[in-house]
Amino acid sequence: MSFHRRDLLLGGLGLPFIARAASAQASWPTRTVHVTVPYSPGGGTDVFARLLAEGLRNAVGQSLVIENRVGGNGVIGSQQVSRAEGDGYSLLVVTNTHTMNKYAMQSVPFDPVTDFTPISLLSSFPMVIAASANAPFKDVAGLIAHAKAHPGEVSFGSSEASTSYGGNEFARLAGIKMEEVAYRGGAPLMNDIVAGNLPLGWTSILSAGPYFKNDRVRILAVTSASRSPLQPQIPTVVEAGLPGYDFAGWYGMLGPVGMKPETAEAIHAANLKAAALPQYRDRFIELGADLRMLGPKDFAAHLRQEDGRWAEASKTGLIKPLQ
Incomplete structure (x- = not known):
């Protein structure tokens, strides 16, 4: 932009x-x-x-x-x-x-x-990739490896067309297949990740904000080209191992x-x-x-x-x- x-x-x-x-x-x-x-x-x-x-x-x-x-x-x-x-x-x-x-x-x-x-x-604003703490992967590289080993078995949540695109573009670039689960908003999506009912989701950094210090949520990466000043310790998707991904x-x-x-x-x-x-x-x-x-x-x-x-x-x- x-x-x-x-x-x-x-x-x-x-x-x-x-x-x-x-x-x-x-x-x-x-x-x-x-x-x-x-x-x-x-x-x-x-x-x-x-x-x-x-x-x-x-x-x-x-x-x-x-x-x-x-x-x-x-x-x-x-x-x-x-x-x-x-x-x-x-x-x-x-x-x-x-x-x-x-x-x-x-x-x-x-x-x-x-x-x-x-x-x-x-x-x-960047999107973030948020994962449940009980998901069988801890980072972007682990997510890609797990999805390749279990094609179609990883579900990701989206709340509208923008987050849907974010997840599907990630899957395309990574060469993996994931099943999309549609939610009516970022808040219910994050609630299911916290509860362990959803392993993975794309949402805005503002929707994820209250969960940064929640030990039941892992923020795997931000989707923008550069790190967010809000959480500079979180890597970008590119830094985490997927070249070419940039979406804000x-x-x-x-x-x-x-x-x-x-x-x-x-x-x-x-x-x-x-x-x-x-x-x-x-x-x-x-x-x-x-x-x-x-x-x-x-x-x-x-x-x-x-x-x-x-x-x-x-x-x-x-x-x-x-x-």
Whole structure:
């Protein structure tokens, strides 16, 4: 994922941008803002969005209400926002699954790129490969060796299209066969790993965060190209023995289609301001978030790039149809 330094809020670099956006749309917000998270409470997206909303309340002086509308791999909540007024008071926080769904599902009632207004690419984040402590492998090399010795007998959990892709791409590169088990969110997936009911799973680093010190869970690796500042002792998949594997997720904020550009810019400026507040920036960093945000235009370009990537992945069978 590529970020541009002009979007970084470091020192005074973001201040002229914030001033322009605030001047262009000084009236936003004048009332409560509703932010939909189309995934389960307690998962990584929910944790991130609630912290962002807390920062935004301080940054803009208005209430932000988080609403979890779970179902359809994120489609139900996203569809609700796609039909709302584009006035800046109905917002959506999604992951890269948002752009993958049309290739993983039989039908999606909207286009993930053209039926929304891009506001902010909020953060990138690595996935982690989490294993139960009673799994018959202790590291990535052991997992690959065990899966090769027992083809099709290793199950891995996924919670949406993004984690499904992460697991299937790992299996492709490793030359192994694993059986996928679909969950409705990162929290129930991790609960089954802790209980020993699931040997292995792909999930976001935020969903796995509460389990880093749990002796019933082993974090085998992070999926990104570099180690996470949150848990620098955890190796990347490449370092752990699988060359060529590099996959990071992201959180993004969208609005309904038809939102005025100045409104989107004002909301992006507020996101930058909220993330820069010291009491929240430190907490974001503790969650492993990468806060090099992209604004509306660059986020729009990123969404189009993602759409092309997943179209190609679908053709090659790396995105499995959801059941």
